[in-house]
Structure formats: structure tokens, C-alpha cells
């Protein structure tokens with residue numbers, strides 16, 4: 001094992017669109033085991049997530065900002081390099097949260113051993129927080145009834161591509177919104193979406209109006225902004241809006257003008273609920289059982305965009321805001 005490793009530090013808060021200047025790659029010594037139940041883990045797969053952009057800013061949010069001058073951190077899947085005196089042995093796959101680095105030393109209690117019968121990356125999406133976000137958001141806050149019409153924004157992304165499939169499995173008529181014709185075609189041909197709309201197309205508003213003539217019963221919103229403004233024109237009476245994410249706003253410095261949501265809610269007697277998946281842990285066991293069963297039966301497809309190499313880490317994160325990924329964005333740091 002090497003003595004030195006690379007670590008990605010967060011060095012300055014971005015204003016507007018995040019750029020590579022926010023980060024710096026440094027060489028450091030690989031950390032050593034110190035505590036009794038410490039484990040040395042080698043990072044193999046790293047999750048890059050839109051919420052991390054929120055943590056780069058100092059403003060009010062639902063998670064604390066990252067501290068400037070500290071390493072970035074997030075969800076990872078890795079292999080135990082040295083289990084020390086813990087119950088983990090070298091080579092075992094584990095899930096946890098640690099710095100954007102090639103190695104990390106962590107207490108055993110902060111790691112979860114992975115089921116070897118499942119691909120390790122599934123812990124970062126379909127059988128992890130992404131899948132739970134899609135399932136809990138749609139079932140608890142969307143309150144779906146078979147036959148209803150579901151619209152999902154950001155539907156070719158990680159949460160979105162699972163939400164459209166879960167919607168279909170629950171008997172909903174599913175409509176998707178994504179940022180390219182290729183993604184829309186994939187949604188219709190592979191993900192069981194009835195009709196997908198490209199929000200970058202010049203005729204987006206007209207196409208949406210034509211395609212949603214029977215209205216929207218559930219809107220699962222991953223993006224907010226101008227896309228959401230258009231969807232809100234088509235709410236059915238007693239529609240439910242599940243506010244999962246607002247990625248279109250994460251890189252905006254100044255608030256933009258949007259449709260008056262309260263008027264839309266009043267006119268449609270609709271309900272809009274923001275939720276953060278981590279606050280609904282009581283739902284997780286049942287949700288994971290269902291997700292795992294659908295996944296093992298081949299009914300839930302887990303799409304991944306894997307960027308290979310440590311030097312792709314920052315780009316893969318920035319790519320989230322340019323639509324570079326289809327399904328879950330992951331960086332592969334070491335050979336699996």
C-alpha cells in the first residue's frame with residue numbers, strides 16, 4: 001500500500017455556478033490506525049450529489065455548510081485495507097461517509113458491511129439514500145392512487161429515474177422531464193415513461209400543455225425554477241407536489257421571479273410538501289425491502305454514470321449541474 005495519497009480540499013466558497021477553483025488536490029500521508037476499533041478503508045466508489053452544492057454556500061440550508069479549508073466529504077463504498085482489531089477483515093466491502101480521499105481511517109461503528117450478493121454501487125443509489133428518497137417521497141408525500149398522473153422533473157437523474165419506475169410499478173401514468181432528446185428517448189423506451197419532455201427545447205411549454213391535457217395529480221419536483229413554473233399550470237384539483245430538490249436554483253446568486261405558488265395551490269386545492277429523506281428513517285426498513293425485491297426481480301433498473309479515476313472526481317461533481325449524468329453519478333477511484 002502506498003504511503004502517500006491524494007485528498008480533495010474545499011478551499012473557497014463559490015458565487016454562482018461552482019467551478020474547479022473551489023477545490024484543491026493535495027498529497028498527504030495515508031492515515032494510520034489509532035483507535036481500538038479503527039478501520040483503514042480504501043475508497044473504490046464515491047457518490048457525487050447535488051446537495052453538496054448547497055453545503056459549499058454559507059446561507060441557510062437544511063445541512064451545515066462545509067468548512068472552508070477542510071476536505072470534501074460524502075457517501076462512499078470502499079474495501080477494507082486493514083481491519084485492525086475490528087470485526088472487519090481486509091477485502092470486505094463497506095459503505096460509509098468519509099473525506100474525498102483515496103484512504104480513510106474510520107471507527108468500525110460508522111461503517112456498514114455490504115451484502116456480497118449485490119453489486120457494491122447499489123448502496124449508493126437504488127438500495128441507498130437515492131432509492132429511499134424516491135420511494136419515501138413518492139409514497140408518503142405523493143400519496144399515489146393507481147391510474148393517477150405523475151410528472152417527475154429531473155427524471156433521467158438518480159432520484160428521478162427511480163421515481164418514474166416506482167411510479168410505473170405502482171400503476172401510475174408517468175410523465176418525465178429531462179434536459180435532452182436522448183434522455184427523453186431513453187425514458188420513454190427504457191424506463192416505461194409514457195411521455196418525456198425536453199425542457200431545453202424551444203417548444204417545451206407548448207409540448208407540456210399538449211401532453212398534459214388531463215392534468216397532473218402528483219408532481220415530484222427535483223429541479224424547481226422555470227421547469228416547475230410550467231408544470232404548476234397543469235395541476236389537477238387536490239394535486240400533491242413533492243418538493244424533493246431544487247437543483248436549478250443551487251447555483252443562483254440572486255432569487256429569480258417565479259409563479260405565485262400559493263395561488264396555484266389555492267386554485268387547485270393542492271398540497272406541496274418539502275421533505276428530507278433522513279428525517280423519515282422509520283420508513284426505511286419497509287422501503288428497502290420493497291426496493292430490494294423489485295431490484296432482485298429485475299423490475300427496477302439502476303442506471304449509473306461512472307467516471308473513472310481520481311482526477312475525474314471534481315468534474316463528475318460539476319457535471320451534475322450540466323446534465324452530464326444519466327442515472328446515478330459515481331466516481332470510480334480504484335479498480336473494483
Ligand SMILES: NC(=O)c1ccc[n+]([C@@H]2O[C@H](COP(=O)([O-])OP(=O)(O)OC[C@H]3O[C@@H](n4cnc5c(N)ncnc54)[C@H](OP(=O)(O)O)[C@@H]3O)[C@@H](O)[C@H]2O)c1
Nearest residue numbers: 050157158159178179222223244245246247248276277323
Ligand atoms: N429531499 C431529499 O432528501 C433529497 C435526497 C436526494 C436528492 N435530493 C434532490 O433531488 C434532486 C436530484 O438529485 P440526484 O442525486 O438524483 O441528482 P441527479 O438528478 O442525478 O443529477 C442532477 C441532474 O439534474 C439536472 N439539472 C442540473 N441542473 C439543472 C437545471 N438548472 N435545471 C433543470 N435540471 C437540471 C441534470 O439533468 P438534465 O440533463 O435533465 O438537466 C442533472 O443530470 C436534487 O435536486 C437533489 O438535491 C433530495
